[in-house]
Amino acid sequence: MDVKDRLIAELGSLPAIVNLVDQRKRGYHLEVLLTPKIIRDFSLLMRRLDFYLVFVSAVHLDPEVEIIYQFANYHGPCRTLARAFVPADGIIPTISDIFHGANWHERETRDMFGVVFSGHPFLLPLLLPEEDADLKPLLKKAAALKSAERIRRIAELATPVAVDNTGKNNPEQN
Amino acid sequence: MEANTGGKHSFVLNMGPQHPSTHGVLRVILEMDGEHILEPEPVIGYAHRIQEKMGESRSWPGFLPNTGRLDYLSALIYNHGYVALIERMTGTEVPLRAEYIRVITSELNRISSHLLWLGAFLLDLGAFTPIMYAFDDREQILDILEDITGARLTYCYFRVGGVFRDVDDKFVERTRAFIKRLRGRFKPIYSDLVTTNIIFIKRVKDIVNITPEMARRYGVTGPPLRSTGVCYDIRRNEPYSIYPELDFEIPVGTSGDCLETYLVRVNEMEQSLRIIEQALDRLPSGPFRLKVPRKLKLPQGDASFSVETARGELTYYMVSDGSDVPYRLKIRVPSFSNLSMLKELCRNMLLSDLIMALGTLDLVIPEIDR
Amino acid sequence: MHVTRTLPPELIRIVISVVVVVCFTFLNVLLLGYAERKISGRIMRRPGPMEVGPQGIFQLLVDGVKLVAKQFIVPSEAGTLFRIAPLLAFMPVGLSFIVIPFSNRLQVRDLDTGLVFMLAVMSLNTFAILVAGWTSNSKYSLFGAIRSVAQSVAYEIPMLLSLLSVVLTANTLSMRGIVLAQSPVWYVVVQPVAFLIYFVAGLAETNRAPFDLPEAESELTAGFHTEYSGMGFSMFFLAEYTNMFFVCSLGVVLFFGGWSGPQLPYMDYTGIIWFSLKVYFLLFIMIWIRWTFPRVRFDQLLNFCWMYLIPFSLVNLMLTAVVVKL
Numbered sequence: 001m002d003v004k005d006r007l008i009a010e011l012g013s014l015p016a017i018v019n020l021v022d023q024r025k026r027g028y029h030l031e032v033l034l035t036p037k038i039i040r041d042f043s044l045l046m047r048r049l050d051f052y053l054v055f056v057s058a059v060h061l062d063p064e065v066e067i068i069y070q071f072a073n074y075h076g077p078c079r080t081l082a083r084a085f086v087p088a089d090g091i092i093p094t095i096s097d098i099f100h101g102a103n104w105h106e107r108e109t110r111d112m113f114g115v116v117f118s119g120h121p122f123l124l125p126l127l128l129p130e131e132d133a134d135l136k137p138l139l140k141k142a143a144a145l146k147s148a149e150r151i152r153r154i155a156e157l158a159t160p161v162a163v164d165n166t167g168k169n170n171p172e173q174n
Numbered sequence: 175m176e177a178n179t180g181g182k183h184s185f186v187l188n189m190g191p192q193h194p195s196t197h198g199v200l201r202v203i204l205e206m207d208g209e210h211i212l213e214p215e216p217v218i219g220y221a222h223r224i225q226e227k228m229g230e231s232r233s234w235p236g237f238l239p240n241t242g243r244l245d246y247l248s249a250l251i252y253n254h255g256y257v258a259l260i261e262r263m264t265g266t267e268v269p270l271r272a273e274y275i276r277v278i279t280s281e282l283n284r285i286s287s288h289l290l291w292l293g294a295f296l297l298d299l300g301a302f303t304p305i306m307y308a309f310d311d312r313e314q315i316l317d318i319l320e321d322i323t324g325a326r327l328t329y330c331y332f333r334v335g336g337v338f339r340d341v342d343d344k345f346v347e348r349t350r351a352f353i354k355r356l357r358g359r360f361k362p363i364y365s366d367l368v369t370t371n372i373i374f375i376k377r378v379k380d381i382v383n384i385t386p387e388m389a390r391r392y393g394v395t396g397p398p399l400r401s402t403g404v405c406y407d408i409r410r411n412e413p414y415s416i417y418p419e420l421d422f423e424i425p426v427g428t429s430g431d432c433l434e435t436y437l438v439r440v441n442e443m444e445q446s447l448r449i450i451e452q453a454l455d456r457l458p459s460g461p462f463r464l465k466v467p468r469k470l471k472l473p474q475g476d477a478s479f480s481v482e483t484a485r486g487e488l489t490y491y492m493v494s495d496g497s498d499v500p501y502r503l504k505i506r507v508p509s510f511s512n513l514s515m516l517k518e519l520c521r522n523m524l525l526s527d528l529i530m531a532l533g534t535l536d537l538v539i540p541e542i543d544r
Numbered sequence: 545m546h547v548t549r550t551l552p553p554e555l556i557r558i559v560i561s562v563v564v565v566v567c568f569t570f571l572n573v574l575l576l577g578y579a580e581r582k583i584s585g586r587i588m589r590r591p592g593p594m595e596v597g598p599q600g601i602f603q604l605l606v607d608g609v610k611l612v613a614k615q616f617i618v619p620s621e622a623g624t625l626f627r628i629a630p631l632l633a634f635m636p637v638g639l640s641f642i643v644i645p646f647s648n649r650l651q652v653r654d655l656d657t658g659l660v661f662m663l664a665v666m667s668l669n670t671f672a673i674l675v676a677g678w679t680s681n682s683k684y685s686l687f688g689a690i691r692s693v694a695q696s697v698a699y700e701i702p703m704l705l706s707l708l709s710v711v712l713t714a715n716t717l718s719m720r721g722i723v724l725a726q727s728p729v730w731y732v733v734v735q736p737v738a739f740l741i742y743f744v745a746g747l748a749e750t751n752r753a754p755f756d757l758p759e760a761e762s763e764l765t766a767g768f769h770t771e772y773s774g775m776g777f778s779m780f781f782l783a784e785y786t787n788m789f790f791v792c793s794l795g796v797v798l799f800f801g802g803w804s805g806p807q808l809p810y811m812d813y814t815g816i817i818w819f820s821l822k823v824y825f826l827l828f829i830m831i832w833i834r835w836t837f838p839r840v841r842f843d844q845l846l847n848f849c850w851m852y853l854i855p856f857s858l859v860n861l862m863l864t865a866v867v868v869k870l
Contacts, residue, residue, distance in 0.1 A: 023412075027262060027478035027491075052390045055506040059493050070478065070491065070506070074390065074399075074406040079478070101393035104514040112226070127219040127543060137224055138502075151495045153475030187683050209687075209842065300754065300839025306588040373754055373837050376844055525687075526841045 003049070003076030004029055010045055014038055028070065028079035036084050036092045039069075043095040046071050051080070056095075056105035058113045060088070060140045062147045065115055067092055086115060088139070094120040112138040184212055189528075191220050197294060197532070198539025202516075204528070211528055214520050216513055221543040229492075229503030234260050234334055235468050237503075242328040244505065245541035247287040248483040250323075251280050253332040258414060259479035259490045260334045263472050271460045272336035273416045278349070278453045279319060279331065281446040285356070286315040287484035288439050295436070295533040296368060299377055307363050311356055318348050334470065336463030346454055353447050364440060375433065382519055382531045384430035392518075393511040396486025397442065398535055401427035401434035408482035419456075422449050432534045439536075469498040485509050485536050507541040561652040565641045572820075573785040577604045579824075580785075580831050587835045611781075614774030622771065623679030630772065630779030633672035637786040640665040644793050645720045647803040647815030658719040659711065662794060663704060666749065669787060670696040673751075673758065676780070677768035688768035691842055692758035695748055698849045699755075703745035705857035706738035709864040710798045723802030732799040737860045739799045741853055743826075746791040748845070750784060752830060754837040755845055792826040793819075800826075 007030065011018050017033040034042055046053075054070040064085040071080045086092045094117035096103040106117040107126040114136040117123060125133045189202040199220035205212040225244060229237050234257070241256045242249035254276055261268060289312040293305030316326045322341050323331040331338050368374055384394070386402045399406055407424045409417045425441035427434030472494035480489045486508025493502040512535045520531050578593070578601060585592025593600030618626055643658040645651040655661055670693055677689020711717055713734060714725035732739045748755040758768055769780045796802060800822045803815030840848070 025262065025265075025477070026475075027259070027480070050390065052393045054393060054487070054489055055491070055504060057491070057504045057506075059502045068491070068504075070489065072480075072487075074386075074404050074411075077412050079412070079480070081478070099393070100391045100518070101511050101514055104510065125219070127222045129219065137227055138230075146495050146501065151474060151476070151493050151501055153473070185683070296838060300756065301837065302584070303588050303835050306590065310589060367836075371837065373840055377838060377841055524841065524843065 002078075003073050004078040007049055007078055007080065010049065014041060014045065016042065023077075023079070028081045030078065030080040032080060032082040034082055034084045036067075036086055036090075039082075039084055040093050040095060040098065042082060043069075043098040046080070047098050049073070050075065051078075053095075053099040053101045053105070054079070056102055056109055058109050058115055058138075059151070060113060060138065060145065061151070062145045064088065065090065065113055066148070067109070067115065069095075089114055089116070091116045091118045093118055096120055112136065114139065183207065197537060200513075200532075200537065200539050200542075202528070202532075204525070206525070209524050211520060211523050211525060214516055214528060216516050218513070218539065218542050221540045223540075223544065225544040226503055226505060229505075230500055233469050233498040238333075239328075239330045242325075242330050243540065244507065244544060245483060245485065245488075245509075245538045246328050247290060247538055248280075248283055248485070249325075249327065249329040250276075250283040250319075250331060251481055251483045252488065253329060254280055254415070255479055255481040255488050255490050257332045257334045258481070259477060259492055260470065260472065262479055263475070263477045263492065263494065264334075264466075264470060266335055266464065266466060269336055269461045269464060270416075270458050271340075272462045274453050274457050275337050275341055275462060276332060277415055277417065277420070278341075278450050278457075279323070279329075279337075281449045281453075282315050282319060282349070283329070284484045285443050285446050286312045286319075288443050289315075291439065291484075291533075291536050292364070292368075292436075295536075296374075298529050298533050299374065301368070301374070304363070304368055307359075307367075311359065314352050314355070318345065318352060321345065321348075333463060333466070335466040336461070338463070340462045341457075346457070349450060349454060353451055356443075357447060360440075360444065369437070369440070377526075378432035378436060378530060378534075380429075381432040381527050382430070382534055384515070384519065386430075388515065388518065389430075392515040394486070394515055396483075396508050396512065396536075397435050397438045398430075398512055398515075399486070400425065401438045402430035403428055408480050408487050412480055414479070414481065416453070420449050420452050422446075422452075432530050435534045471496065471498050472500065483508060485538065485541075486512060505544060507544065509535070509537045509539075509542045513537055513542055558652060562642065565652060566638055568646075569638065569641055569786055569789065570782075572789050573782055574604045574608075576785050576789060576827060577607075579827070583828065583831050584835045587832070608778065611774055611778035616774045616776055617771075619681060619771050621681040623681060625675050626679040626771075627776070629672055629676035629679060630776040630783075632675060633669065633783035634779050634786070636665045636668035636672075637783055637790055640790055641793075643719050644790075644797060645723055645802055646819050648812040650813060650816055651720060654718055654720045657717045659707060659717045659722070662719075663700075663707070666787075666790070667696070667700060669749070669783070672783070673768050676772070680768070680771040682771055685768050685770045688758040688770070692751060692768060694842075695751070695755065695757065695845060698846055699745045699748035699853075702741050702849060702853035702857045703749065705854070705861050706735075706741040706745070707798060709735055709738040709857070709861050712861070712864045712868050715868075719797055723797055723804070726801040726804065730799060730801040730804075735799070735860070735864070737856060738864075739795070741857045741860070742795060742799070743829075744853065745849075746795065747830065747833065748849070750787045750791055752784075752788065752834055754833070754840045756834075756839060757842050757845065788827060788830060789823065792823045792830065795826055796822040 008018060015038060019031040021028060021031050023029050051071040051073050054072050056069050059066045059068065065088050067084045067086060069082040084092065092115060094106055096106055104126060106120055107123060109115055110117060110123055111125050111128045128135060184205050184207045187204045187206050189204060191199040191201045201217040203215040203217060225240055228240055238256060241252040244252050289308040293308035296304045320326050322339055322345055323329045384398055384402050386404050389399045389402055403426055405424050405426050410424055422445045425438045425445065427438050474494060474496040476493040478489055478491040480487055488508060489506040491504040492500045495501045520528050582592040593603035596602045596606050640662050642652045643655050643661055673692045674689050677685040710731055713731060714722045716722060751758050769777055796819060803819045805818035808814045
């Protein structure tokens, strides 16, 4: 049983929605939709199955901020993307004691989005200077803010978008 | 800073943003007891340019030069990740010749990055000569790449749908001559002068002990991970481009110390030469670029693309709302995770060994800070 | 007051020769600096200084002028001895040339205990580095000074022991006597181990790579002379090269037969040519070693001294004593 199947089997025990995804089109194999309450249990599961944390980041949506976690495994291809929604300026439990690499990723997410990770040992600015701790540069202005439906995949691609210009020797240079 | 190890006569030494050995603007706050470091605390953010915000306000031709400035030493590989991500999202097919050219130039870039790392690593050790020899080889690569890409360091050569300019026979000839030359120099210069030198070995053997468990906890990838024995390389595990068709090995070490990481990188250079040779032999004719509109509408949804840079795994993650400008672009760089390991890795170490550890991790600070 | 007595001729001779020796030392240091830069350049596949003068021979002069013209910056927190430390570095080495026999008749003063005098003077160098590092009131400088003191103190012992072997073989402590005692065969053949130990200890005493931790640029941003600029820095720089020259001169006197060599006219005075050639040969090896090897870590350095050099030199000394007795 390879890593992906094992993970799907174990994820059955959590109240999460698991989607199998076409890796060639999306770049990851599994998508897991979580709530902040079960994020720590999910991380413990990932740790037990020998995954490593690729990144923790966020996407500012209307009305809630979506926190994304990507995990991968050294031993078998199983890139997993987990999503959890928190309100803006909301609080989500930290996973930095489970995956020590999350320490810096969560600090950066807090710098950029203002999301507070409760239980983090040292949530001070990482990339921004201390005086700009409340700058939250990656939060979008109201005009640019979109809701979750506007960014979800609506249909698989049917036709490629490129134009073949085999006849030309020097295509227009950008 | 975090809880002080009280009770000892400790003082704080600041390896400040300006330091000959940190190779970039990295500040490490060292709490020291004599020559021993109690705890190092890296402070980053001095080169922060908020690239991710820039990724949200430009369509793909606007942001592409930025990717070369993230990690300037493997700029082509960063280019590759970005254009391949857009190609994945839009379903663009890339001509085979372009894929081969991408792999050849990426591997040349990888070699030049490793050569610079080797020179700088040995310079930190106090050996002033090998950096000159390494840069001599590196100049050859830079000359070859300059002819086709137009740049020496921060390349912007790939485009969505292929590469910017075709390679000609002169490039193929020069690259073959370079492969032969570098192969001939591995033994007399890098092996005899450096690797078998007893002073060098005593300085780097058993210095830093990365375990696979520690690497997994911090998300470490690249040569520091492979030196512990874990054979994880994106080119093998989640293959992209034409890597599945090429025959090459992934060098792994055993004990995760500085010497093993050094050997992994030197062997990676040899494997890259192998890849380039095979790719040159098989280079097909055909178009090198498919024309793609500048304002390319990205379909709604998200996608991720991972590549293996000289330092580890680079992952781009993009969320699009249907326009030509991405809604969110997340860049996950290898040095970020590698550096976060420093605190645990270098507890109770000598100052000289901290320099070795920083050199082993092969950091490029602008990519950490983005 | 009427000075009817003339100065004793011996005093005049000594004063003149001291002046000549100091000038000779300075010139040699200039030449050595130029040689180092050219040789290091060639080792690194580059030509070295080429701009100033034909093949760059005036480079060091011009550098000296530049350094003198710079402002001597004193940090506000520096101690009172900050300005004196460079002089302290430079003085003892100049002193020590008094007893070196450059040729049969070219020696300022032949002391009966010339060797002891030289070793005593050599250890004053450590003092200057300590003062420089400490009064700079900077952590990096202090680090460099501490490392240097530990290193110098440790490596003086094998140096002393290896030189004692030579003394036992030559049966005299005076420098001239040692050179004359090497008539059939040079001591490098009789005491090769002692020579190797002396050379390695000499590298460590002069803070040259692979033992150049006190000025490890990549770790300590210049170590004990971080805070010095202009003339102060150039004094340390000169002192290091003079020290190198001195250590190699001592090596030549003790192991390579001083001024001896094939006969030249006026050998009593032209012996200095052979002397200089041998000294430059040793200096070339020192420079070569610097640009080839990486730096040794500090605890490995001390380990090497206490665990390997001292036992070997002790054994060598005992064997020499036994052989001489027989």
